[in-house]
Amino acid sequence: MASVTLPVAARAAAPITPSGAIAKRLLSLVVVHGILLAGAIFMLLPFVWMLITSIKPPAEIFTAQISLWPKQFYGVENYSFALSQAPLLRFALNGVILCAGILVVQLLVAIPCAYALAKLRFPGRNLLFVLVLLGLCIPVQVPAMPLYIALAELGLLNTYFAMMVPFFLSVFAIFLFRQFFRSFPDDIIHAARLDGMSEFEIVWRIVTPSAWPAIAAFSVFSAVAHWNDLYWPLIVISDAKLAPPPLGMMFFADAETGSNYGALTAAATVLTAPLVIAFLIARRRFIDGITMTGVK
Template identity: 65%
Template sequence: MRRGLVPRLLAHAVLLLGAVVMLAPFVWMLLTSIRPAEEVFGAVFNPIPGRFAAPENYARAWNEGNLPRAMLNGAIVCLGILAVQLLAAIPASFALAKLRFRGRGMLFGLVLFGLCVPIQVPALPLYLGLAHAGLLDTYFALMAPFFLTVFGMFLFRQFFRAYPDEVLDAARLDGMGEFEIVWRLATPAALPAIAAFSVFSVVAHWNDLYWPLIVVTSSELATPPLGILAFRDTESGGNYGALMAGAALVTAPLVLAFLVARRAFLRGITMTGLR
């Protein structure tokens, strides 16, 4: 018992330290969001603000930053991207995992290569193409570069590799086509992996600032990160209380969504990571 106690205590200490490091920025964000502007950069930091300014900070963040519209735009963009990603990635990954055809290994190699290419690399040709097509400052411009997801293909392929071949052979003997097998058999079984991928996709595109900053010029199409930028002022230094209040409002839906889907998310990561 004593021999196993020390490693467990060390493991829990490391996990606790990691949790503190991860949570510290969020705690600082919440503490700053309830402070008046004059106390944010005070000489002495006091966790309890001298004046509770949460109502005015959150009201200003909600009204002046146009956050309701920005969060609606974020939901439209994230759900639109996710829907197309699933429609494209699920059958493609099933084919890479279960169908035998010439060039399958090369295609999977291209998928792995695509994991190494960030959005900043093809940003210029994508921007020029959208500009020539007259599609800048639209929902389509915000979503189109992310419709094809190599990460989703890789994740779902790892899951489908473990799907029993006997079930697929029996379905084919019963007269089911490949697309019917994908959507009626394989997809319901892959719900944990879909939940895990959905969390990654929504979080990435909800928080994305780089691409919306390039293709969006109107406030009506601003996403949540662009809505928060309304409180940035290089001359006055910005209202950091309202800025942190806006950041808290933008972060809250992601935290709630993860808490709701955490079991499916962890199960999906576990099931795909072991294969």
């Protein structure tokens, strides 16, 4: 009996066997996780190298051989030198004060603005939102000169306020919260209005408590941006006692300690640790805020 050969189209349309589907799924998982693992290594490698360098003696830092773990533990000397030569804890405290002050004012301003753009009906609302989006295109360097002149005339240079004032209004926060508030049910707001609640009470007692994921996500963005900011503090601060972490590192890396990379990386580790710890604490809220923002 002659064998029957299936057409090419019929063979192509044949269903995939369960073993083939499992193999395809495993291959896709291996590829995806491999890419994620490579990205994680690429992002974490500078931090690992900083930690390892901070516990190495100078002779091993400049050697031609690359070794991950030091042959001689020199961490006590490097960290003691860094903490004794510069007020690193004071720099970290300045960073906490700076980031916390900016974040509080940003939230107090951005949340009502975002609620108005998302839930209130008034003429020119869409135009105002377009202006908010255009504000994202203006860097801090543009108003730097008039702000510096105004602060100098008022005698406010070398103050925490001088470092904070350009960032009190965050158009990114307004945009982020507006996208989040759009998904808030209108029926709850209407019910609150029928109960006699004012718009101010609705914003802070009903809408804002539901926005903690978005607030946590923005808090991470804001803290990272202003903790690492060097441009504006370098302009308005000349007193080392008020220096935030990046400016404090610049004061520390002078001609005397500029070649001591062990002490420099130890100082960088001390000043980076609070930011990493804060992110680890808020990472779940941060991920929720990123994934939930903009979902209608």
